[in-house]
Amino acid sequence: MRPIVVLPPPVCLSVINCVTFPIPNVTPDQAEQQLLKPNEWSYCDYFWTDKKDPQGTTSVAGFEVLLQKQLKGKQMQKEMAEFIRERIKIEEEYAKNLSKLSQSPLAAQEEGTLGEAWAQLKRSCHDEAEVHLKFSNKLQCEVEKPLLTFRDNFKKELKKYDHHIIDLRKQLASRFAGVEKARKALADRQKDLEVKTQQLDIKHMNKHEEDIKKARRKSTQAGDDLMHNVDLYNRAQSKWFEEMVTTSLELERLEVERVEMIRQNLRQYTTLRHETDMFNQSTVEPVDQLLQSVDPARDRELWVREHKTGELRPVDMDI
Amino acid sequence: MRPIVVLPPPVCLSVINCVTFPIPNVTPDQAEQQLLKPNEWSYCDYFWTDKKDPQGTTSVAGFEVLLQKQLKGKQMQKEMAEFIRERIKIEEEYAKNLSKLSQSPLAAQEEGTLGEAWAQLKRSCHDEAEVHLKFSNKLQCEVEKPLLTFRDNFKKELKKYDHHIIDLRKQLASRFAGVEKARKALADRQKDLEVKTQQLDIKHMNKHEEDIKKARRKSTQAGDDLMHNVDLYNRAQSKWFEEMVTTSLELERLEVERVEMIRQNLRQYTTLRHETDMFNQSTVEPVDQLLQSVDPARDRELWVREHKTGELRPVDMDI
Numbered sequence: 310m311r312p313i314v315v316l317p318p319p320v321c322l323s324v325i326n327c328v329t330f331p332i333p334n335v336t337p338d339q340a341e342q343q344l345l346k347p348n349e350w351s352y353c354d355y356f357w358t359d360k361k362d363p364q365g366t367t368s369v370a371g372f373e374v375l376l377q378k379q380l381k382g383k384q385m386q387k388e389m390a391e392f393i394r395e396r397i398k399i400e401e402e403y404a405k406n407l408s409k410l411s412q413s414p415l416a417a418q419e420e421g422t423l424g425e426a427w428a429q430l431k432r433s434c435h436d437e438a439e440v441h442l443k444f445s446n447k448l449q450c451e452v453e454k455p456l457l458t459f460r461d462n463f464k465k466e467l468k469k470y471d472h473h474i475i476d477l478r479k480q481l482a483s484r485f486a487g488v489e490k491a492r493k494a495l496a497d498r499q500k501d502l503e504v505k506t507q508q509l510d511i512k513h514m515n516k517h518e519e520d521i522k523k524a525r526r527k528s529t530q531a532g533d534d535l536m537h538n539v540d541l542y543n544r545a546q547s548k549w550f551e552e553m554v555t556t557s558l559e560l561e562r563l564e565v566e567r568v569e570m571i572r573q574n575l576r577q578y579t580t581l582r583h584e585t586d587m588f589n590q591s592t593v594e595p596v597d598q599l600l601q602s603v604d605p606a607r608d609r610e611l612w613v614r615e616h617k618t619g620e621l622r623p624v625d626m627d628i
Numbered sequence: 629m630r631p632i633v634v635l636p637p638p639v640c641l642s643v644i645n646c647v648t649f650p651i652p653n654v655t656p657d658q659a660e661q662q663l664l665k666p667n668e669w670s671y672c673d674y675f676w677t678d679k680k681d682p683q684g685t686t687s688v689a690g691f692e693v694l695l696q697k698q699l700k701g702k703q704m705q706k707e708m709a710e711f712i713r714e715r716i717k718i719e720e721e722y723a724k725n726l727s728k729l730s731q732s733p734l735a736a737q738e739e740g741t742l743g744e745a746w747a748q749l750k751r752s753c754h755d756e757a758e759v760h761l762k763f764s765n766k767l768q769c770e771v772e773k774p775l776l777t778f779r780d781n782f783k784k785e786l787k788k789y790d791h792h793i794i795d796l797r798k799q800l801a802s803r804f805a806g807v808e809k810a811r812k813a814l815a816d817r818q819k820d821l822e823v824k825t826q827q828l829d830i831k832h833m834n835k836h837e838e839d840i841k842k843a844r845r846k847s848t849q850a851g852d853d854l855m856h857n858v859d860l861y862n863r864a865q866s867k868w869f870e871e872m873v874t875t876s877l878e879l880e881r882l883e884v885e886r887v888e889m890i891r892q893n894l895r896q897y898t899t900l901r902h903e904t905d906m907f908n909q910s911t912v913e914p915v916d917q918l919l920q921s922v923d924p925a926r927d928r929e930l931w932v933r934e935h936k937t938g939e940l941r942p943v944d945m946d947i
Binding site: 321322328329330331333336342344345349350351352354355356357358359360369371374378381384385388389391392395396399402403406407410413415416418419423426427430431434488535536539542543546547550561564565568569571572575576578579582583586587589590593596597600603605606608609610612613614616617618619620621622623624625626627628 | 891909
């Protein structure tokens with residue numbers, strides 16, 4: 310006779326949404342888990358458990374938290390591009406106003422060296438406008454556009470990851486249900502065997518032994534079936550585990566890339582700002598030079614040559 | 629018997645609006661006139677004659693041309709101040725827009741070292757706004773205001789000069805009329821004397837001689853009277869001449885002062901522009917520093933610490 314296989318339910322593991330976790334200090338033969346990537350605060354180490362929704366009974370998969378982080382990152386990228394767009398509009402407005410001012414006829418009648426310096430001052434406002442317009446154009450090409458277009462199809466990509474992981478969890482849940490079903494079937498079979506074994510029927514001894522043998526066989530089969538289901542479960546969990554590690558590391562890499570991309574673009578912003586201030590400074594130089602050359606005596610000469618009425622001085626009347 | 633004084637009309641002088649000028653190469657005893665202030669293109673050398681209005685018969689006194697120049701200068705000063713006012717408005721608008729943008733909530737949810745760099749970038753827009761606001765305030769105090777308030781009461785001053793010179797010209801014209809009147813009276817007396825001298829009246833010899841004597845006396849008196857009027861004229865012309873020299877030199881000095889004042893204020897404008905661009909440059913530095921410190925690994929750590937769901941990794945289901 311084969312020994313009776315009694316399979317206890319898994320009491321040394323905690324089960325959260327069909328995933329089996331060790332219970333620290335309780336589960337036997339469990340060495341303390343080391344982080345897969347120590348000192349790296351890696352995604353693959355910290356998002357195994359589902360997060361319980363504080364207000365209700367629903368929970369969010371750890372992977373879902375990682376995905377939300379990615380979506381938020383995409384949103385941040387978009388909002389930064391919007392901010393740059395607003396800056397571009399402000400620069401264009403400023404440029405437009407300066408350009409218009411530069412065409413003002415105010416004091417256009419000032420002549421000579423002073424008039425030239427004044428005309429250059431007005432012109433410098435137009436030069437400043439050009440500098441700011443150039444700034445806004447470069448902001449658009451070199452900062453806003455890259456921020457807008459980086460990872461255009463990202464949400465689609467993320468959906469793929471999401472669906473894949475969700476499918477693996479579904480399979481896991483399905484296998485877990487299979488284990489539970491097999492466990493229950495085994496329990497039924499064991500109970501049946503026990504009941505039959507304890508009965509004593511002197512009258513129908515042969516049939517009874519037959520019945521016990523049958524019950525024992527079924528019990529053994531149910532035990533095999535349970536082991537098989539547990540094996541299927543563990544394979545499904547492994548598959549999910551591997552995918553979790555792979556995908557979360559990929560998301561981690563993508564996040565590093567995102568941060569670096571943004572940093573680059575914001576550096577480009579500050580570079581353009583530096584550039585702009587320098588170009589702007591240079592618009593003042595021609596004005597300074599002409600102011601240096603302002604010469605009241607020269608201006609008097611120019612004006613007198615043009616407007617003099619007569620050099621001949623009056624003399625006394627003669628008689 | 630006294631000699632007959634025959635006074636010819638002044639044929640070697642040209643008279644323009646009651647002012648007597650020499651005729652070059654014609655008027656005797658006239659050395660070539662040297663400029664009062666050679667090589668200086670001084671007002672006192674070039675505005676003696678009245679300027680004829682090309683379209684009509686009216687004319688404008690040379691001094692009037694100088695006065696118009698002064699009024700135009702005052703107008704230029706005012707228009708320059710208006711231009712600066714327009715620049716101030718543009719700067720205030722730009723500052724207002726940048727300040728508003730700096731308070732934008734866009735991408736405020738970005739966290740960690742990247743979030744700090746982003747927050748500083750937004751803050752730098754406010755810093756830029758402050759720089760431009762400071763620029764506009766200084767433009768108002770240090771450029772616009774001086775341009776507006778320089779020689780507040782100038783038009784009144786000019787009116788005084790104007791009226792004084794006009795009065796002297798009126799006196800001159802009046803004295804000139806006096807000379808013309810005396811000249812005519814002399815001519816009449818001379819004619820009378822001639823007529824009487826040519827008459828022969830044997831019948832009334834004594835009375836006739838008496839008449840001739842009387843006519844001769846009147847003629848002499850008329851001659852003295854003419855000389856006296858010419859003397860009065862010449863004194864009036866001298867007075868006007870001196871005032872012309874003094875006042876035109878004063879206007880010349882005022883114009884030099886005006887040009888220098890404007891040059892100073894426009895230099896202040898360029899100084900403020902330089903300053904502003906430099907201050908503006910410095911608003912970017914904190915952003916650069918924080919961008920330098922962006923650390924994706926650090927940001928991951930911060931985020932994972934806050935959002936992790938669980939470090940315990942799943943294990944196989946046991947049987």
